[in-house]
Amino acid sequence: MEVIDKWVAEFFIRRQQNPRVSPTNLLSAMKFGDSPDCIKLKISSVLRDISNSLIKGTLDEGTLDLLEILEKLMLQQHSVLTESHKSAYCWTAVECTVRFMWPLSASDGFFNDALKRIWTKRIWILKESGSGLVTYDLLKWEADLEVSLEDPELYQRIRETNVRYTAISFLNQLLKEQWELLGSSALELVAQRTFLKRNAQNVDNRGDPNPVDESMRRLKSDNIKEGGTSQEEEGNENNRGNASDVEGVGCLESDNIKERGTSEEEEGNENNRENANDVEGVGCLESDGFDKVDAADEEETIGGPEPSLDKGDKTAARELKELLLEIQGHIEPPTRQEEQEPNNGIDHSVDVTPQPAMSNRTRTGGQDRNETPDNANEIEKGSNSQGTWSGRVRPRLPTPVPLNVSPLKKENSNVRRPKKFWTPEEVEALREGVKEYGKSWKDIKNANPAVFAERTEVDLKDKWRNLVR
DNA sequence: CTAGGGGTAATC
DNA sequence: GATTACCCCTAG
Numbered sequence: 051m052e053v054i055d056k057w058v059a060e061f062f063i064r065r066q067q068n069p070r071v072s073p074t075n076l077l078s079a080m081k082f083g084d085s086p087d088c089i090k091l092k093i094s095s096v097l098r099d100i101s102n103s104l105i106k107g108t109l110d111e112g113t114l115d116l117l118e119i120l121e122k123l124m125l126q127q128h129s130v131l132t133e134s135h136k137s138a139y140c141w142t143a144v145e146c147t148v149r150f151m152w153p154l155s156a157s158d159g160f161f162n163d164a165l166k167r168i169w170t171k172r173i174w175i176l177k178e179s180g181s182g183l184v185t186y187d188l189l190k191w192e193a194d195l196e197v198s199l200e201d202p203e204l205y206q207r208i209r210e211t212n213v214r215y216t217a218i219s220f221l222n223q224l225l226k227e228q229w230e231l232l233g234s235s236a237l238e239l240v241a242q243r244t245f246l247k248r249n250a251q252n253v254d255n256r257g258d259p260n261p262v263d264e265s266m267r268r269l270k271s272d273n274i275k276e277g278g279t280s281q282e283e284e285g286n287e288n289n290r291g292n293a294s295d296v297e298g299v300g301c302l303e304s305d306n307i308k309e310r311g312t313s314e315e316e317e318g319n320e321n322n323r324e325n326a327n328d329v330e331g332v333g334c335l336e337s338d339g340f341d342k343v344d345a346a347d348e349e350e351t352i353g354g355p356e357p358s359l360d361k362g363d364k365t366a367a368r369e370l371k372e373l374l375l376e377i378q379g380h381i382e383p384p385t386r387q388e389e390q391e392p393n394n395g396i397d398h399s400v401d402v403t404p405q406p407a408m409s410n411r412t413r414t415g416g417q418d419r420n421e422t423p424d425n426a427n428e429i430e431k432g433s434n435s436q437g438t439w440s441g442r443v444r445p446r447l448p449t450p451v452p453l454n455v456s457p458l459k460k461e462n463s464n465v466r467r468p469k470k471f472w473t474p475e476e477v478e479a480l481r482e483g484v485k486e487y488g489k490s491w492k493d494i495k496n497a498n499p500a501v502f503a504e505r506t507e508v509d510l511k512d513k514w515r516n517l518v519r
Numbered sequence: 520c521t522a523g524g525g526g527t528a529a530t531c
Numbered sequence: 532g533a534t535t536a537c538c539c540c541t542a543g
Contacts, residue, residue: 470536516536
């Protein structure tokens with residue numbers, strides 16, 4: 051069952067924004083060992099934690115902890131520390147210190163405490179341990195921050211630097227690189243293998259003399275093509291990667307699937323799919339991967355180097371499939387798309403193409419609130435103008451409930467406020483306000499919130515209009 | 520956000 | 532009927 055544990059853990063960790071699961075808590079609860087698989091899982095959890103903290107906008111000393119843990123895990127699997135990792139650590143450390151520079155002077159706040167806590171203690175320990183995170187840049191920052199304690203000009207300069215942006219950029223870069231290095235998840239690999247096996251069998255049935263080779267050749271050639279575009283679109287890919295991996299990727303039906311182990315040099319390329327195995331991805335695996343596991347179960351062997359699942363893996367895969375379906379049922383409420391209609395291959399993507407001008411639309415003397423709402427209007431027109439929209443489904447949001455214009459207008463907008471005469475205090479405050487602020491009704495009201503508590507800016511304007519008449 | 524036109528209902 | 536307070540709308 052340990053394989054199930056790992057796969058389920060991986061499923062949760064790779065899935066973004068699951069508020070009920072903290073990756074590190076999950077791992078500590080499951081007590082994994084130090085096998086290479088487990089280290090990968092731990093790295094995934096650290097990456098997910100960093101990603102979550104970026105999403106939440108929390109960039110603090112906890113992030114430094116995570117980066118230090120990540121370094122240790124990288125050492126355990128004998129990986130080289132990347133430049134992005136070093137830079138991310140350096141700039142996050144600076145950000146954690148600079149955030150305490152809010153007072154104008156270094157001596158007025160917690161800056162000194164932060165300096166001691168982060169640089170004198172934490173980074174000293176790193177230096178002692180010979181950590182690769184201690185870089186020239188880090189030491190340079192350390193010196194500058196020390197000097198800024200005594201040098202108000204430098205303090206001001208650092209205070210005004212946008213360190214946070216740089217830190218976030220490096221953290222994002224680190225996440226992207228590390229997710230790519232981690233490559234496909236176990237779930238996806240199983241699906242890839244079974245898909246390849248199925249493909250090979252299909253070719254075999256057609257009487258091809260060398261089915262596996264042919265299948266591999268086709269996949270490889272497709273891959274080369276895909277690889278090219280992937281490289282070109284790296285920026286986009288990057289954006290989608292960690293930031294939106296819940297979206298998943300296209301189903302494994304696409305031919306961008308490789309055989310792991312047939313060519314090691316393609317490793318990096320393979321990783322383009324990185325977080326492809328999130329929820330939607332699992333959905334695809336379900337139909338394209340696991341369903342085939344049962345079939346593969348019966349037809350045992352394919353000749354050659356084709357990797358196949360052993361009995362244990364197959365049982366595990368079957369159990370996992372059921373488990374995932376159950377978990378998914380609990381976690382994911384059915385999406386609107388699922389509710390509306392089965393996927394029939396129609397592109398439901400949001401159409402952002404500018405819509406043709408609504409030539410029939412006319413304004414009717416400004417009484418829009420009595421008109422049919424915009425949406426309904428367009429739906430109605432849609433029956434006549436479908437052709438011009440190429441039959442695409444245009445997303446429609448519900449017509450928003452109009453806000454009360456006046457903050458003094460209470461619940462029922464049809465009921466007028468009771469008439470309230472202006473008191474001499476109010477009139478006086480208005481006169482004073484106009485003297486001071488001119489006809490800036492908002493400023494006048496804000497300057498006398500108590501006096502004008504029951505007046506709007508428009509009331510002030512109207513009253514002034516009456517006064518000067 | 521403000522200015523100004525104008526409608527409605529209460530009050531004088 | 533005039534005034535006042537409130538409201539709505541449009542234009543800039």
